[in-house]
Amino acid sequence: MVELAFSTNAYTKYDLPEAVRRIADHGYAGVELLGDDPHAYFPDFGDDERDELLEALDGSDIAVSNVNANTAMGYYTDAPPSAFFEPSVIRADDAAREWRVDYTKRAIDLAKTVDSPAVCLATGRPLPGTLPAEAHESLRKSLDEILDYAVAGDVEIGIEFEPELLVENTDEVLALIEDVGQDSLGVNLDVGHAAVYGEDVAESIRASAGSITGVHLEDIVGGPRGKHYHRIPGEGDLDFRNIFNALDDIGYDGFATVELYTYPDEPDRAAREAYAELERYV
Incomplete structure (x- = not known):
């Protein structure tokens, strides 16, 4: 059975333990941890922060659905929007790529500590001067090292595709998974990303059967080729009945995590209204 989770990336005006407690108060079975500033930016996330997180999780009786390592904005003191995924795992610069690895x-260490089944990872965009084929070579080098580490920790890695990234749609992520050929590599399937790219979301889910490490939920206005802006479910054009039917069809029994980083000023409203809209499906 699919269970609902909510990402702490909506709660960036609160510290991580408080975000966990607030999400649990809204009835969610799981919480996704933002692996970035201001929650768990790993160069600054020490033993004290880990212990406070574990105390909040234990006190809230909530599971961790995923560790979201898509971004590393804490790397910058004043990051421009173009740096959202940088440094990425596809950087031609070895030192920058190794930093991201x-x-x-x-x-993955945090996922092991909190019993999260997976870590999600975005590929980033090829920078000027780097051909896509060269970026794919860098991606494979990065994944070889990351997956060896993940397998040892019994954690799955879900590539999250997104329009304009190196891996931007269902076909590309499934081709990557097949090419790599490791069971620990899968897809963190963001339904809004599939919709904005122009895909049939239910068909994307069915095509990904057996490879889904996690699901991100949000609504999108405009349907196929709509604007990539995460909305509270029920406020856009996605058909969540079809989405959950497709998840049932493939026997998916993991977490579906609501990701509404677009509501930093009212995360409690976003969490509450999303749960009210989606609980009928689970």
Whole structure:
């Protein structure tokens, strides 16, 4: 049975333990941890922060659905929007790429500590001067190291595709998974990303059967080729009945995590209204 979770990336005006407690208060079975500033930016996330997180999880009786390591904005003191995924695992610069590989390993460490089944990872965009084929070579080098580390910790890595990234749709992520050929690599399937790219979301889910490490939920206005802006479920054009039917069809029994980082000023409203809209499906 699918269970609902909510990402702490909506609660960036609160510290991580408080975000966990607030999400639990809204009835969610799981919580996704933002592996970035201001929650768990790993160069600054020490033993004290870990212990406070574990205390909040234990006191709230809530499971961790995923560690979201898509971004590393804490790397910058004043990051421009173009740096959202940088440094990425596809960087031609070896030192920058290795920094991100190590960062992802720290996300895997946290996943092991909190019993999260998975870590999600975005590929980033090829920077000017880097051909897509060269970026794919860098991606494979990064994944070889990351997956070896993940397997040892019994954690799955879910590539989250997104329009305009190196891996931006269902076909590309499934081709990558097949090419790599390791069971620990899968897809963290964001339904809004599939919709904005122009895919049939239910068909994306069915095509990904057996490879889904986690699901991100949000609504999108405009349907296929709509604007990539995460809305509270029920406020856009996605058909969540079809989405959950497709998850049932493939026997998916993991977490579906609501990701509403677009509501930092009212995360409690977003969490409450999303739960009220989605609980009928689970």
